Amino acid sequence: MTSCPPWIIHCDGSAEPNPGRMGMGAVITAPDGARQTLSLTSSERGCNNEAELRALMAALHALDADKVPALHIYSDNSVLVAQLDGHRLQPPVARLAGLFDETRGLLATFDQVMLSWIPRHRNGEADALARAAIGLPPKVTTKPVQGASARLKKRKRSG
Numbered sequence: 001m002t003s004c005p006p007w008i009i010h011c012d013g014s015a016e017p018n019p020g021r022m023g024m025g026a027v028i029t030a031p032d033g034a035r036q037t038l039s040l041t042s043s044e045r046g047c048n049n050e051a052e053l054r055a056l057m058a059a060l061h062a063l064d065a066d067k068v069p070a071l072h073i074y075s076d077n078s079v080l081v082a083q084l085d086g087h088r089l090q091p092p093v094a095r096l097a098g099l100f101d102e103t104r105g106l107l108a109t110f111d112q113v114m115l116s117w118i119p120r121h122r123n124g125e126a127d128a129l130a131r132a133a134i135g136l137p138p139k140v141t142t143k144p145v146q147g148a149s150a151r152l153k154k155r156k157r158s159g
Contacts, residue, residue, distance in 0.1 A: 005031035006070035012126035013051025024055035025129025
């Protein structure tokens with residue numbers, strides 16, 4: 001194991017429709033804070049899980065394993081994290097088995113890798129990059145105004 005601070009990867013993928021056109025997004029942050037972003041499309045059609053895997057693979061290809069000994073990867077895709085972290089609760093979709101194997105091979109070239117699941121709202125930049133790659137706007141997450149639904153219900157009843 002290395003004592004070097006890890007490089008950080010946030011990755012996400014989008015498929016529109018699902019399955020459909022695939023967009024991949026990743027944010028790579030070096031220990032010194034330098035950042036690189038990826039926003040890529042695939043000429044193939046696939047599902048969101050495939051897009052997620054391809055986003056991670058693109059980020060791994062962008063790094064030189066000889067110069068990046070430690071990685072901490074964040075994804076909001078629990079299937080990806082479970083499959084790659086060795087906690088295989090169920091076999092992957094047969095169509096994706098080869099991609100999972102290829103990704104495991106890429107991960108093995110790094111000295112230290114940690115994979116973590118994060119909630120979607122903490123992976124917004126990678127998601128926006130994936131969506132932009134296929135021409136979709138970023139997801140807007142707004143909280144409802146307190147009391148707005150109650151006022152709406154009253155209005156409907158009185159009309």
